[in-house]
Amino acid sequence: MTSAGGAPVPGGFSPPPYPYERLRALTGRAVARFGPDGVVDCSIGTPCDPPPAAVLAALASSGSERGYPTSPGSPAYRGAAAAWLGRRFGVTVDPDLEVAACVGTKEFVASTAQYLRLRSPGRDTVLYPAVSYPTYAMGAELAGCRAVPVDERAGGGPDLASIDPDDAARALVLWVNSPANPSGQLTPLDAVAAWGRDHRVPVFSDECYAEFTWDGPPRSILESGTDGVVAVHSLSKRSNLAGVRAGFYAGDRDLVGYLLDVRRHAGLMVPGPVQAAAVVALHDDAHVDAQRRRYRDRLEFLAGALGAAGLPVALPAGGFYLWVPVPASMPSSGPGPVGGWAVAEALALRAGLLVSPGEFYGPAGAGFVRVAVVQPLDRLEQVAERLAGIDLTTPVEPSLPPTG
Numbered sequence: 001m002t003s004a005g006g007a008p009v010p011g012g013f014s015p016p017p018y019p020y021e022r023l024r025a026l027t028g029r030a031v032a033r034f035g036p037d038g039v040v041d042c043s044i045g046t047p048c049d050p051p052p053a054a055v056l057a058a059l060a061s062s063g064s065e066r067g068y069p070t071s072p073g074s075p076a077y078r079g080a081a082a083a084w085l086g087r088r089f090g091v092t093v094d095p096d097l098e099v100a101a102c103v104g105t106k107e108f109v110a111s112t113a114q115y116l117r118l119r120s121p122g123r124d125t126v127l128y129p130a131v132s133y134p135t136y137a138m139g140a141e142l143a144g145c146r147a148v149p150v151d152e153r154a155g156g157g158p159d160l161a162s163i164d165p166d167d168a169a170r171a172l173v174l175w176v177n178s179p180a181n182p183s184g185q186l187t188p189l190d191a192v193a194a195w196g197r198d199h200r201v202p203v204f205s206d207e208c209y210a211e212f213t214w215d216g217p218p219r220s221i222l223e224s225g226t227d228g229v230v231a232v233h234s235l236s237k238r239s240n241l242a243g244v245r246a247g248f249y250a251g252d253r254d255l256v257g258y259l260l261d262v263r264r265h266a267g268l269m270v271p272g273p274v275q276a277a278a279v280v281a282l283h284d285d286a287h288v289d290a291q292r293r294r295y296r297d298r299l300e301f302l303a304g305a306l307g308a309a310g311l312p313v314a315l316p317a318g319g320f321y322l323w324v325p326v327p328a329s330m331p332s333s334g335p336g337p338v339g340g341w342a343v344a345e346a347l348a349l350r351a352g353l354l355v356s357p358g359e360f361y362g363p364a365g366a367g368f369v370r371v372a373v374v375q376p377l378d379r380l381e382q383v384a385e386r387l388a389g390i391d392l393t394t395p396v397e398p399s400l401p402p403t404g
C-alpha cells in the first residue's frame with residue numbers, strides 16, 4: 001500500500017536487502033587482504049565455464065532479432081525441451097500443450113504464486129522448503145501471500161506429515177527442489193506428487209540441478225505423470241547459460257496452459273536468438289557430461305581441503321554446492337559474527353574464499369555455510385594452499401593483518 005504520493009506507508013511492502021549485497025563488506029575486507037585478483041568467489045552459484053561453441057554460434061546467427069518471439073517458445077524450443085525430457089527422464093510430454101518457455105527460472109519462481117492466486121483467490125499460501133533458494137518465499141511475498149516453510153525430513157525432501165491441514169487447504173503451490181540448493185539433498189518426488197494429488201495442491205518441482213545428480217540417475221517429478229505437477233528446468237546451470245536467460249516448465253496441461261496464457265499477457269518472452277541457442281544446447285548432452293566431471297572433481301577437491309582445515313563436509317547427493325556445518329567451537333552469540341557468518345569471515349580473511357552464510361537460505365540454515373564450486377580447479381588449489389596449516393574452527397582474531 002502506498003500513499004497518494006507513492007511513498008511507503010506502515011505495513012506496505014519494503015524489499016529486504018538482497019542476500020548477496022549483505023556480503024559486500026566482507027568481500028571488501030577479503031579484497032583488502034588478498035587483492036582483487038586474490039579473492040576466490042564461491043558465494044554465488046553462477047557458472048564460470050564456457051557454453052558450447054555451437055550454442056554461441058546459434059545465438060549470433062538465428063536471424064530472429066526483428067520480430068517478436070512467441071511467449072510460449074517456438075515449436076523448436078518446446079520440441080527440444082520435450083525431447084530432452086524424454087531422453088533424460090524417459091517421460092513423454094506434449095510439446096504443444098504441456099511445455100512452455102520462461103525467461104530463466106528465477107522470474108518464473110518469483111511470479112507463479114501471484115498468477116495462481118489470481119485464479120484461486122480463496123487460497124493464499126505458498127509451501128516451500130524451510131532451507132532453500134530464497135525466491136520461493138519471495139514469490140509468496142510478491143503475491144501478498146503467506147510463505148509457510150515446510151521442514152525437511154531426514155534424508156531430504158519435505159516432511160509431508162508435518163504440513164498443517166489448514167495450510168494445505170489454503171495452499172496455491174508446494175515448491176520442492178531436487179537436487180536441493182543449498183543442501184544437495186534429493187526429494188522423493190513420487191511421494192510429493194502423491195501428496196499434492198491427495199490434497200489437491202499443485203506441486204512445482206524445481207529441477208534445475210537434475211543433471212548434476214550424483215546419487216543415482218537424474219529424476220523428475222514428471223516420472224509420476226503430469227497430473228497436478230509442473231517440473232521447472234533451466235539452461236543456466238546445465239549449459240552454463242545463466243547470462244542468456246532460458247528455461248522452461250512442463251507438466252499438467254491445465255496449469256501449463258493457464259500460466260502460458262497469463263504470462264503471454266504479461267509480455268514474458270525468451271528472446272528469439274536465445275531460443276535458437278537453447279534449442280542447440282538442449283539437443284546436446286556431451287557438454288553436460290564434461291560439466292558433470294568438472295563439478296565432481298571440484299566438489300571432491302574442496303571437500304578434502306576444507307576437511308583438512310577443520311571443516312569436514314559430506315559430498316552432496318546432487319548439485320554443485322558443499323553445505324558445510326559450522327563447527328561447535330564457533331560463537332553462536334556475542335558481539336562479533338556468529339554461526340555461518342563466523343565461518344564465512346574465517347574463510348574470507350584466512351583463505352580469500354567467499355562463501356554464503358547458511359541463513360541466506362532460511363533461519364534453519366544458520367548453522368551452515370554454502371560453498372559453490374563455480375571456480376576453476378587452479379583457483380581452488382590456491383585456496384587449498386592458503387588453508388594448509390590453518391585451523392578454521394576458531395573465529396578470526398579482530399587484528400588479523402593484511403597479507404601485504
Ligand SMILES: Cc1ncc(COP(=O)(O)O)c(C=O)c1O
Pocket residue numbers: 045103104105106107109133177181206208233234235236237242246247
Ligand atoms: C534452486 C534454484 N532455482 C532456480 C534458480 C534460478 O536459475 P535461473 O533463473 O538462472 O534459471 C536458481 C539459481 O541459482 C536456483 O539455485
